[in-house]
Amino acid sequence: MTRQKDLVQYLQLLYEQSNEIIFFLDREGEIVYRNSASYEIMGEDVQHQLDSALCHHCEGLTDENHLVTCEGCYLYSGVSDKVDFQLFMKLQDGTVKPYSANYQTLDYENDIRVLRLNNISNQMKTQQVLHQKMLTKHIMEAQEDERKRISRELHDSIIQNILNILVEVRLFKYLPPEELSEKTEQAEYLLNNLMKSIRNISVELRPSSLDDLGLLSALRSHFKYIGKNYGMAVLFESNIEDTRFDTEIETALYRIIQESVFNAIKYADVDTVDVTLMDRGEYLEVIIEDEGVGFDMHSSPRGSGLGLFGMRERAEAIGANVSIKSVAGKGTKIALILPLKKGGEK
CATH class of the missing domain: 3.30.565.10 (Histidine kinase-like ATPase, C-terminal domain)
Incomplete structure (x- = not known):
């Protein structure tokens, strides 16, 4: 019996002193009880806040298709199983912060649910920094790969065609008149290939x-x-x-x-x-x-x-x-x- 009393006392201390925000809600989403950690969202005006629906302070949750949405809100969807998700709450000072949320039904007979919130602002900032670093790394790698590809295209196609044309043109002054026409046609053919190569590279970079x-x-x-x-x-x-x-x-x-x-x-x-x-x-x-x-x-x-x-x-x-x-x-x-x-x- 003593151990049970101790457990109840510890749970009471946890409820009162935890940094985790805890709401007990009825079937209408109205707040029945809340701990002091919730003051950062709603302040200490107990009676006013107990008469207010939680959704008055909620900016929406995050799902697979939306960063912030009120569609499919767990407070009114009749979900009885334990669910974990992320939502955004407006604080007393008007700022909006993200929270990891856990929602489940505790008392099925009286339809009492519990919503537990943990502020994840710092974790999200860290994730954003890491994501930005990873994105920058990928962008730099992609840029280098593209530069290498363009460099190969220029060397293997453009420069090679230019060298071939240069050789043909240099031969013009040594050719007799009867052979000049044939070499001119060859040079024109090489120039056409050069233009096609340049056009292909241009299209790949940005089609007009x-x-x-x-x-x-x-x-x-x-x-x-x-x-x-x-x-x-x-x-x-x-x-x-x-x-x-x-x-x-x-x-x-x-x-x-x-x-x-x-x-x-x-x-x-x-x-x-x-x-x-x-x-x-x-x-x-x-x-x-x-x-x-x-x-x-x-x-x-x-x-x-x-x-x-x-x-x-x-x-x-x-x-x-x-x-x-x-x-x-x-x-x-x-x-x-x-x-x-x-x-x-x-």
């Missing part, structure tokens, strides 16, 4: 059609280039027609699709890849799918992995959600959902 004509035209030109230079057929379907979107959105979608198709070329071992870009009214849907060799989602990606990382970062930057699903021997599917602003604004 993306700025001038829009996303649909740029993608069609790119897929034509893929078919001609890599022998892969891109089966493309879209209903956006001449619709223009913000430059940031068009660039991000173009790069994500471009990277996905190039990954299929490098790793999927297929002759065709399906790409769809559809306006569904409330959102844009992009799907890139192949029936190639696929890969194990739980193992390290082939290559550097920067391509997949870059796709996720680009999608996040425009508020899109991207999912990557692959099964070894069955292919890969990349799906992107981009919510559109209300009123038809893109």
Whole structure:
């Protein structure tokens, strides 16, 4: 009996002295009891706060699709099992801070629930710093890889063609008139190849059609280039027609699709890849799918992995959600959902 009394006393001390914020709530989400740690949110005006719903101070929770939302609030969803999530609370001084939350029903007969909150502001700041460092590292690696690729293109294609043209031109002064015409034609052929090489590099860096004509035209030109230079057929379907979107959105979608198709070329071992870009009214849907060799989602990606990382970062930057699903021997599917602003604004 003494041990039980001690336990009750310790639990009372824990409730009163803990830095963890504890709320006991009824079925309506009204506060029944709360500990002193909750004063940073609601102050010490007990009667006023006991008559107030917790949602008056809650700014929303975080789920897989939203950073902050009130959709699916656990206080009113009838959830009886123990759940863990993250939410944002407005403090007495008006600032909003993030909390890790634990919510469960304690008394099923009287429908009493408990909500426990722990401030995670410092942890989130640390995570943001680490994420920024990791992002900077990946960006620098991607930049270096791109510089190496461009350097190889310039050396193997551009410079080689220029040297060949230079040799041909230098020979002009030693040629008899009857051979000059043939060598001139050869020089013209080499110049045409040089222009094509320069144009290809320019398109890969930033296609002018993306700025001038829009996303649909740029993608069609790119897929034509893929078919001609890599022998892969891109089966493309879209209903956006001449619709223009913000430059940031068009660039991000173009790069994500471009990277996905190039990954299929490098790793999927297929002759065709399906790409769809559809306006569904409330959102844009992009799907890139192949029936190639696929890969194990739980193992390290082939290559550097920067391509997949870059796709996720680009999608996040425009508020899109991207999912990557692959099964070894069955292919890969990349799906992107981009919510559109209300009123038809893109």
